[in-house]
Amino acid sequence: MFENAPCAYITLLPNGRIQRVNKTLLGWIGHTAEHMGGKRFSDFLNMAGRIYFETHIAPLLRMQGSYDEFAIDMVTAAGEPLQMIANAREGRDAAGKALFTRLALIKATDRRRYERELLQARDVAKTNLESERETSELREQFIAVLGHDLRNPLASISAGARILGREAKSDKEHQVIAMLETTVLRMAGLIDNVLDFARGRLGGGIALDRNASKLLEPVLHQVIDELRLASPGRLIEAEYAIDVPVDCDRSRIGQLVSNLVGNALSHGSSNEPVRVRAVTEDGLFRLSVANDGEPIPEAAMAKLFEPFFRGEVRASRQGLGLGLHIAAQIAKAHEGRLTVSSTREETCFTFVMPLRQRSQDHVRHEHQS
Structure with a gap:
């Protein structure tokens, strides 16, 4: 059960050197038991993992007696990193003196890749959301400015229609003037709606x-x-x-x-x-x-x-x-x-x-x- 377990097992002596390694781990990293025996566990970690284990995991393990689910990268015989998730337990005598440390490790390549992809997807979504917000705000500001600027020429058309209306004589002229005035009213209503919609979307709401x-x-x-x-x-x-x-x-x-x-x-x-x-x-x-x-x-x-x-x-x-x-x-x-x-x-x-x-x-x- 120890040798062919679905996870890797390592037993360390109190000085941090490897006492025993199961066949599962040997098969994953390509080293032999003779090569690993007597060497420090940190010798088979990459530089970042070595620093992390010696300065963080090992001291806490001494204080707590255990440390669960820490991520660490081992180095294979071919020099390739192998991402792992590890759990560690210390065995102690009645006086509390450390006798050995056992580590159980599982491959975490897929899990770590999945976590990285989640983080990348989150960053992409955040960037897209910020970009969409900026685009939306610019679009609605453009609508608001456009609606505001349309009022001036519309006011000129309305004033011109009123002046022409005072001088109109024939029924045809009065009909055209009336059509212009109703068109101005409809356009003013459309502009008001556009401005109110833009204000509402930009956070101002309907002002009363x-x-x-x-x-x-x-x-x-x-x-x-x-x-x-x-x-x-x-x-x-x-x-x-x-x-x-x-x-x-x-x-x-x-x-x-x-x-x-x-x-x-x-x-x-x-x-x-x-x-x-x-x-x-x-x-x-x-x-x-x-x-x-x-x-x-x-x-x-x-x-x-x-x-x-x-x-x-x-x-x-x-x-x-x-x-x-x-x-x-x-x-x-x-x-x-x-x-x-x-x-x-x-x-x-x-x-x-x-x-x-x-x-x-x-x-x-x-x-x-």
Whole structure:
């Protein structure tokens, strides 16, 4: 059992010299028992292993009496390193004097190679991750800068359209000016979505300027009127029952409504109205946008609020696929939630956020004073 064990055995004398070696180790390293007998164990280690064994393993072995699973490289008769994993035990007499040391060794070539490959794979993955993060940040910074720089020429187009509108005389001229203005509104919405998406990915999130002292209804009216102008021939019905102040960012809520109504106009039935309803009830602000038409497929429901997701949409309303994602982020920033239900009768997006009672009381006091 000793000679032909599946692992190598070495017995050392107290002075560290080899007393006995089994055939398994001799077969691995190519030396003879006569050649190894009487020599120090460290003589058959490479330089690094020799230093490690003499300065670290041997002293601890003397103190502890054992040392488990240390890696060490022996040198074969051909001068090649042989990677090993070793366990060592000292035999001592009743007085604690060392009598011998036994080492059990197993080949660790595959294991050490596997460990090195794991470390290399980890380093490669870390490098790739850092590179991807840098690339992602650069890409999103580029998007943010591009979106910001697009505002200036868009503002010039809008101003030019207004000037031309004051001098337009024929119906054709008024029609072209109206088309320019609606295009500017749509482009502004796309730029806003791109900027918000870039800010969110760069860690800034959706910024809010909440104010409960100003009415929300005028903003909703303005957004709906702009969408009616941009979608001639489409009917948008709006119903508001906002009885208490709403502590929100009015422009962001307007953006949310614009995105939801724009989505309903794109996907809803063209001969049925889009229905917008905003109410305050039971301590909540609830806003819904509903349309008739084909229900949303089950496969698409789970992806609706993901960035760049677009379902089947009319060619005239192709977008970036950011509208619903930005709307959901605006809802989240208001400690609210945007949900969707879709049946053959109706598809309805609903935004619900809590009303801040403290803010409401403060606002009521301001109005009374």
